[in-house]
Amino acid sequence: MTEAILLVGGQGTRLRPLTSNTPKPLLPVAGVPFLTHQLKRAAAAGVTRIVLATSYLPELFEKEYGDGQKVGIRIEYISEPQPLGTGGAIRNAAERLACGPDEPVLVFNGDILSGLDIAGLRDGHRYSGADVTLHLTRVADPRAFGLVPTDGDGRVLDFLEKPEHSADIVTDQINAGCYVFTRSVLDRIPAGRVVSVERETFPGLLASGAYVRGVVDHGYWLDLGTPAAFIQGSADLVRGLVASPALPGPPGEALVLPGASVHPGAQISGGTVIGEGARVEDGAVVKGSVVLAGAHIAKGALVHSSVVGRLAGIGPGTTLDGVVIGDGAEVGADNELTPGLRIDCRVVLPAQGVRISAARA
Numbered sequence: 001m002t003e004a005i006l007l008v009g010g011q012g013t014r015l016r017p018l019t020s021n022t023p024k025p026l027l028p029v030a031g032v033p034f035l036t037h038q039l040k041r042a043a044a045a046g047v048t049r050i051v052l053a054t055s056y057l058p059e060l061f062e063k064e065y066g067d068g069q070k071v072g073i074r075i076e077y078i079s080e081p082q083p084l085g086t087g088g089a090i091r092n093a094a095e096r097l098a099c100g101p102d103e104p105v106l107v108f109n110g111d112i113l114s115g116l117d118i119a120g121l122r123d124g125h126r127y128s129g130a131d132v133t134l135h136l137t138r139v140a141d142p143r144a145f146g147l148v149p150t151d152g153d154g155r156v157l158d159f160l161e162k163p164e165h166s167a168d169i170v171t172d173q174i175n176a177g178c179y180v181f182t183r184s185v186l187d188r189i190p191a192g193r194v195v196s197v198e199r200e201t202f203p204g205l206l207a208s209g210a211y212v213r214g215v216v217d218h219g220y221w222l223d224l225g226t227p228a229a230f231i232q233g234s235a236d237l238v239r240g241l242v243a244s245p246a247l248p249g250p251p252g253e254a255l256v257l258p259g260a261s262v263h264p265g266a267q268i269s270g271g272t273v274i275g276e277g278a279r280v281e282d283g284a285v286v287k288g289s290v291v292l293a294g295a296h297i298a299k300g301a302l303v304h305s306s307v308v309g310r311l312a313g314i315g316p317g318t319t320l321d322g323v324v325i326g327d328g329a330e331v332g333a334d335n336e337l338t339p340g341l342r343i344d345c346r347v348v349l350p351a352q353g354v355r356i357s358a359a360r361a
Contacts, residue, residue, distance in 0.1 A: 002122065003103070004047045005093040008035065008110035009055030009080055014225050017326035017344045018307060023057050025110040026064060027230065028292060030237035031248045031255050031273055033064060034224065036071060037237070038108060040246040043072040045118035047106060053093040055080045071246075087195030094186040101184035109177035113233045115219035115242045116178060125180035130213035131205060132185060135178035137221040145174035146198050148214055156212040159202045173214065176221055185210070227324045227342075231305055235271025235288050257293075266297075275310075289320075298333070305339075315351060 012024030019027070025035040042050060050073055054061050058079040068075030076096045084092055090107055097105060104125050106118065116135055125133035134156065136148055147160040149171040160170065175198065189201055205212050220242040224233045236242050240251030249255050254268040257275055262268060263282040270288030274280060278291050281299040289303045294311040297303060298318070306320040314320065315333035322339030325331060329343045332351035343349060 002045075002047045002049075002106065003097050003099050004042055004050045004106035004108065005053060005090055005097075006035075006038065006042075006050055006108045006110055007053050007086065007089055007093075008061065009053055009083070009089055010111065011056045012111075012225070015227060015230060015324075017342060018227070018230070018309065018324060020345050021327060023054075023060060024224075026060055028273070028275065028290070029113075029224070029230065029234045030244070030246075031257055031275075032246050034113070034233075035061075035065075035110060037113070037244045037246045038110065039065070039068070039071040039073055039075075041244065042106070042108070042118060044245055045122070047073060047118075049074040049076070049098070051076045051078060051093040051096045053078055053080070053089045055083060055089075083194070085194040085196045087189050087197035087201040088193060090181075090186060090197060091189035091191050091195065094183075094189075097183065097186075099183050101182075101187070103183050104180045105183050105186060107179045107181060111224045112177040113220070113222045113224055113237070113242060114176065114178065114217075115221070116176075116217050117219075118178070121178065121215060122180050124215060125182075125213070128213055129211065130180075131182050131210040132202070133180040133213045133215060134202075135176040136173045136214045136216045137176040138172045138216060138218070139174055140172070142169060142172050142174050147171050148173050148175050150214040150216075154213050154215060156202075156206065156214045158206070159198060161199070173216060176217070177223070227307060228305070228322065231288065231290055231307060234273055234290050238271040238273060292327075309345065 008025040012019035026033045062077050065075050078093050078096050104122050149157045222233050224230050238255045254272045259276045260274040260278045262280045265282035266280045266284045268286045272286050272289050274291050275293040277294045280297045283300040284297045286303040288305050290307045292310045295308045296313045298316040300317045301314045302319045304321045306323040308325045309327035311328045312325045313330045317333050318335045320337050323337040324342040326345035328346040330348045334352045336355045
């Protein structure tokens with residue numbers, strides 16, 4: 001048996017209004033909740049039992065997955081009585097583990113899309129005798145991440161918080177959000193209080209002389225915490241740039257889910273998803289976007305790199321470019337919404353309410 005902990009307690013504030021009614025891991029990515037991709041990849045890697053560490057809207061996770069039978073993995077649920085930080089959440093979830101003290105336990109963050117060889121990371125940890133093994137990735141600009149320098153044998157030398165100056169950047173290796181802990185190490189994390197695994201647990205292990213190992217993986221990796229990354233991750237899955245056993249169809253330029261209606265005169269491309277019951281009318285162009293269940297894209301609308309929420313409506317001739325439309329919102333005809341705009345849930349925007357060019361006669 002291989003056990004795992006999946007951290008899904010965050011509120012996803014950077015993705016609002018998409019997360020106003022739905023926890024970030026349950027948002028549809030490439031046609032299914034993002035968590036489904038993670039669970040099925042874990043099951044394919046030999047994980048047989050997983051503990052979901054929830055906090056925000058916890059009841060929705062059990063409603064979606066039950067005992068885990070539909071994703072091929074046994075699921076246990078535990079909710080934090082109050083936010084405990086990454087390390088505290090891991091320690092809280094460890095109470096539900098059944099494995100022995102010397103067994104490996106996988107720990108995942110619930111907002112990372114990755115092509116990592118999960119089984120290889122677990123097996124390498126077991127063979128190395130490490131106390132903790134971290135998945136590391138390299139990024140062109142590491143300033144927004146914690147840095148993890150290693151020696152030539154992969155032993156972690158330090159954990160450095162987000163660098164404020166270029167002189168502080170000693171490596172382009174960052175913590176990629178997937179770990180393998182030897183179970184006994186998890187049990188040493190203080191219980192019942194806020195603990196940061198990045199600022200307290202890992203540095204404390206290094207100070208104690210523990211063997212903390214880093215494995216740099218050069219495959220696909222993306223943090224889905226922002227709207228732009230959420231859209232990109234969905235499109236990359238649809239186009240097959242990263243594989244997932246949960247993708248509900250063959251890779252291609254678009255994914256049209258059952259019950260959706262796309263007029264033959266409409267154009268959909270760039271990894272677009274058209275959700276169940278959504279409608280795209282004649283002359284509409286939807287590229288690299290996510291159109292959620294029941295939404296309506298009217299005649300001649302242009303939707304690029306955007307998310308259209310559940311049951312939302314986009315009027316004729318309206319243009320969306322890098323925009324998030326909340327659930328149930330109505331955007332009237334001939335609006336021009338530019339990158340970074342977010343329309344909250346159930347807001348009604350009148351025809352020509354927002355434009356960057358002269359209004360039409």
